[in-house]
Amino acid sequence: MSWLPFAHALVARQDLPVPAWLFAWGASIVLIVSFFALSVSWRAPRFEEDRWRPLGAGLSRALLGLPVQAVCGLIGVFLLGLAIYAGLRGTEAPDRNFALTFLYVTAWLGFPLFSVFLGDVFRPFNPWRAVGRAVGAGFTALAGQRPAHLRYPEALGRWPAAVGLIAVVWLEIVYGASGGVAVGLSPHAAAVAALVYSGYTLMMMALFGVEQWCRTGEVFSVYFGMFGRLGCFGVEGDRLGFRRPFSAATKWATVPGSVAVVIASIATTSFDGAQEGAFKNAMESTFEWFVDRGIGLTTALRLTDTLFILLCFAGVGLVYLIGVRGMASVPGAPSFRKLRDGFAHTLIPIAFAYLVAHYFSLFVFQEQAQFTYLLSDPLGTGTTDLFGTASSGIDFRLLSANAIWYVQVGALVVGHVIGLTLAHDRATAYWGDYRQAARSQYWMLAVMVAFTCFGLYLLSVANA
Amino acid sequence: MSYAKRVFAVLLAVFAMAGLAACGGDDSSDTGSAGNGGGSGGGTFTEVPNAEPTITVKNGEPAGGVQELEYSAGDQVRFKVDSDVADEIHVHGYDLMKDVPAGGSVSFSFPAEIEGIFEVELEGRKEQIAELRVNP
Numbered sequence: 001m002s003w004l005p006f007a008h009a010l011v012a013r014q015d016l017p018v019p020a021w022l023f024a025w026g027a028s029i030v031l032i033v034s035f036f037a038l039s040v041s042w043r044a045p046r047f048e049e050d051r052w053r054p055l056g057a058g059l060s061r062a063l064l065g066l067p068v069q070a071v072c073g074l075i076g077v078f079l080l081g082l083a084i085y086a087g088l089r090g091t092e093a094p095d096r097n098f099a100l101t102f103l104y105v106t107a108w109l110g111f112p113l114f115s116v117f118l119g120d121v122f123r124p125f126n127p128w129r130a131v132g133r134a135v136g137a138g139f140t141a142l143a144g145q146r147p148a149h150l151r152y153p154e155a156l157g158r159w160p161a162a163v164g165l166i167a168v169v170w171l172e173i174v175y176g177a178s179g180g181v182a183v184g185l186s187p188h189a190a191a192v193a194a195l196v197y198s199g200y201t202l203m204m205m206a207l208f209g210v211e212q213w214c215r216t217g218e219v220f221s222v223y224f225g226m227f228g229r230l231g232c233f234g235v236e237g238d239r240l241g242f243r244r245p246f247s248a249a250t251k252w253a254t255v256p257g258s259v260a261v262v263i264a265s266i267a268t269t270s271f272d273g274a275q276e277g278a279f280k281n282a283m284e285s286t287f288e289w290f291v292d293r294g295i296g297l298t299t300a301l302r303l304t305d306t307l308f309i310l311l312c313f314a315g316v317g318l319v320y321l322i323g324v325r326g327m328a329s330v331p332g333a334p335s336f337r338k339l340r341d342g343f344a345h346t347l348i349p350i351a352f353a354y355l356v357a358h359y360f361s362l363f364v365f366q367e368q369a370q371f372t373y374l375l376s377d378p379l380g381t382g383t384t385d386l387f388g389t390a391s392s393g394i395d396f397r398l399l400s401a402n403a404i405w406y407v408q409v410g411a412l413v414v415g416h417v418i419g420l421t422l423a424h425d426r427a428t429a430y431w432g433d434y435r436q437a438a439r440s441q442y443w444m445l446a447v448m449v450a451f452t453c454f455g456l457y458l459l460s461v462a463n464a
Numbered sequence: 465m466s467y468a469k470r471v472f473a474v475l476l477a478v479f480a481m482a483g484l485a486a487c488g489g490d491d492s493s494d495t496g497s498a499g500n501g502g503g504s505g506g507g508t509f510t511e512v513p514n515a516e517p518t519i520t521v522k523n524g525e526p527a528g529g530v531q532e533l534e535y536s537a538g539d540q541v542r543f544k545v546d547s548d549v550a551d552e553i554h555v556h557g558y559d560l561m562k563d564v565p566a567g568g569s570v571s572f573s574f575p576a577e578i579e580g581i582f583e584v585e586l587e588g589r590k591e592q593i594a595e596l597r598v599n600p
Contacts, residue, residue, distance in 0.1 A: 012556035014581040016599060396557045401579035401600040463581055 012095070012394070014463055015361055016401050017277065018408060023460040026409040030416055030452050034445050037420045038438070045429040047422060050247035052236055060240040073130025079107075080127040080194065086378045087191025095369070096380030097187035103194065104172055104185075105366040109359050111224040116352055119248075120228030123214075126221055128201040132210035135202075149209040157216055157256030160204075162264045164219035166309060169268040173275075174305040216255055226252060226261060227352055229345070230418075246349075246422060253344035262344055263320060265351040266451065267312035270458065271305075273358045277461035279308055319450055320347065326443035327427075332436045342430060343444060346423040350451050353415025357408040357455055361399060368394045408459050416452040420445065516571065519594050521547035521564075524586065526593040533584070534597045535576040541596065544571045551589060555596065557582035 018026075054060065062068060079102065087099035094100045111122045123129070139147045171193055176185035197219075205213045214221040229249040232242055252258060275283060283304050290300035324340045327333060334342070372392035377384045384390065423444040424437075431437035520527040535541055545553050550566040557578055564570040576598045584594035 012559075012582065013578075016580060016597070393559060396578045396580065 013361075013365065013396055014276070015404055015408075017462050017464040018405050018456070018459040020460065022405055022409055023456050026413060026456045027453050029413055030449060030456075033413070033417055034420065034449055037417075037424065037445065038441075042425075043428060043434045045425050047244065047247045047425045048250050048429050050234070050243040050250075052234060052241045052243040054236075054239045054241040057239070060238070063240055064235065064238060069124055070130075072124035073127070073133070076125035076127035076130055080198070082378060084191045084194050086380075087187040087189075087194070090187060090379030091381065092186055092188060093380055094184055094187055096373070096377075098374045098378035098380075099187040099190050099194075100185065101366050101370050101374055103190055105359075105363060106370050107220075108168075109355065109363045110367075111220075112227040112352060112355055113363070115224050115228035116230045117232070118228075119231035119233035120225045121231075122220060122224035122228070126214065126218070128198060128205065128218060129210055129214055129221070132202060132205040132213075135206075136210060147206075147209075149212070150207050152208045152212050152216065155256055157258065158222055158261050159257035160217040161219050161222035162257055162260035164217075165223055165261060165264045166268060166313065168219060169272070170306065170309060173272055174302055174309070216257075222261060223265070226258075226265075226348055230348060230352070246418065249345040249348055249422065250426065252348070253341045256341075259320070259340060259344040260317075262347045262351055263317045264313060266347065266354055267316045268309060269351070269354040269358050270316065270454070271309045271312040273354075273455075273458040273462055274312070275305070275308070276463050278458055283308055316451075319447055323443045323447035326446075327440040330431070330436055330440040330443075332431050332433055333440065334430055339430070342426055343423055346419045346426065346444065346448075347451075349415040349418035349422070350448065350455075353411045353452075354455055356411035356415075357459055360407050360411070361404045364399055365394050365396060368392075368398070405459075409456065412452050412455045412459075416448055419448050423448070516542045516544050518544045518546055518569075519584075521545060521549060521551075521586065521593060524549045524551070524589050524591060526591075530592050531594040532597065533594055534599070536599050537576055537579055539576045540573060541576045541598075542571070542573045543594070544569055545593070547586075549586075549589075552587040553593075554585045554587040555582065556585065557596075561587065 083099045083102045086097055086102075090097045090099065114121050136147055171190075172185050175189065201213070201218055204217055207213075208217070216222065229252045230246050231248075232245045234241060234243050234248055253262075271279075286307065287300055287304040290303055291297065295303065321340065324336065324343065327339050327343070328336045333339065372389040374380075376387045376390035378386075382390075424441055427437040427440050427444070428434065431440060517531070517533065519531050533541065533543055545564055546569045547553075547564045548567055551564060553562050553564055553570060553572070554560070555572065555574075557580060558574060560572065560574060562570045562572065579598050579600050582596040582598075583592050584596055585592050
């Protein structure tokens with residue numbers, strides 16, 4: 001039984017492993033930067049206040065006003081509808097169907113990318129929020145009163161989003177298996193999943209309220225919104241404003257379960273990278289162990305993948321919690337719980353760096369498909385050519401292997417630096433005494449070095 | 465730097481060196497095994513000038529597992545496919561397609577100008593027969 005973890009049905013090309021010399025350089029830079037971080041340090045927090053400054057009132061009114069919001073919502077609903085329609089009615093060839101590339105590359109990877117710079121750009125385009133608000137407004141107009149909602153259980157927090165995040169990735173890289181070989185998700189299955197998710201989301205919005213569910217339960221709002229906290233534009237009240245980059249992240253993890261969301265993000269990306277290299281042999285043995293127990297090939301493969309995703313989640317979580325436990329031992333530390341939630345946002349840059357490291361080349365290549373043949377021929381029938389680009393293809397010469405390596409390693413190093421910065425800043429806010437704050441940061445530094453070097457290691461052994 | 469800081473810095477440095485050394489060791493052994501055609505039953509062709517490696521397809525599957533073809537950018541990629549089934553051979557990324565008749569063979573020769581790892585597939589059966597690796 002050969003082991004072919006071809007996770008992405010879309011990928012016609014895979015990245016070469018980062019060479020040993022670049023791995024060594026990357027890891028060395030990470031360590032040097034970290035030592036530097038121990039010596040230079042500001043003593044009062046700088047990011048705890050976002051210094052939000054409103055943009056022009058006219059611009060705010062125009063962008064946040066009903067017409068623009070309605071148009072954005074309609075665009076979101078139209079694109080989701082198109083993806084579902086293409087998935088149900090279009091070709092079953094995953095790379096020729098609009099559905100998979102749009103849902104799992106353009107939206108799933110594109111929103112984090114734009115969000116880290118701009119802020120929460122998904123919110124206006126969120127199709128479920130748009131439908132929910134429209135239905136709510138209709139109800140209010142007909143019934144003459146605002147719809148009543150159940151109280152959302154506070155303790156549940158963002159846990160539904162964390163579980164949903166793992167489920168979304170699971171669907172993409174685990175579910176699409178057949179005969180013991182991962183063949184990737186079919187467009188039809190993706191469309192059905194999108195329909196099921198839409199039904200579930202609208203139901204939850206009806207139960208708990210649109211904005212409440214978007215804040216804590218709706219997977220995409222929570223996940224993209226998390227990256228949006230790093231971006232420099234934000235809405236306060238009914239005004240759009242400019243804020244200090246990264247500062248909004250400091251208030252992100254105040255909702256229970258937020259830690260689980262960011263850990264799930266790092267864990268799922270790690271799993272996807274590791275199955276091509278670091279975990280390959282262990283997964284192969286586990287798979288064979290299941291098969292030897294008389295479990296069918298497809299089930300055995302899914303069980304193996306599921307087990308390793310959960311192991312990644314546990315592993316990443318454990319490393320973080322050990323760091324938190326260490327910090328809690330420093331004199332003057334707040335409670336374990338406060339520390340655990342208080343430093344969760346420092347992992348957001350690391351989570352984004354992992355995304356860039358693992359999916360940068362996929363995104364660049366697959367977006368060429370998105371804006372050429374998938375746009376002109378969304379169903380992949382071969383007979384439609386809406387914009388005259390149906391016969392164009394992906395130019396794989398666009399990025400050399402060296403360019404990809406430098407972006408991958410560079411992203412991990414930059415993510416590491418931003419993570420350290422946010423952690424140091426939070427420590428100065430929690431510890432009155434500056435020297436104790438610095439001591440507590442040895443622990444977070446160790447956690448960050450572990451994540452960054454693990455990320456580099458994954459790149460160096462993937463497809464090796 | 466305080467005493468505690470210095471002790472910590474030294475400890476971290478030692479761990480880092482140990483980690484680097486360990487990972488470096490892993491790396492060299494990995495590349496070694498890959499070069500010798502390790503992995504899951506795949507074979508590697510050593511690069512002999514003008515040699516044309518042959519991939520044999522039996523019952524619609526590559527004999528001896530998925531074959532590995534490794535080149536450096538700028539080399540001329542050459543290989544032949546002997547197949548007992550009629551299908552279309554698709555070199556992904558380079559997007560080259562050639563039909564092969566049942567019991568016949570087909571040859572490929574093209575410059576390795578795109579870096580990365582690409583699938584060579586029996587398009588009709590969706591069966592990967594080789595992995596083309598182009599290093600920079």
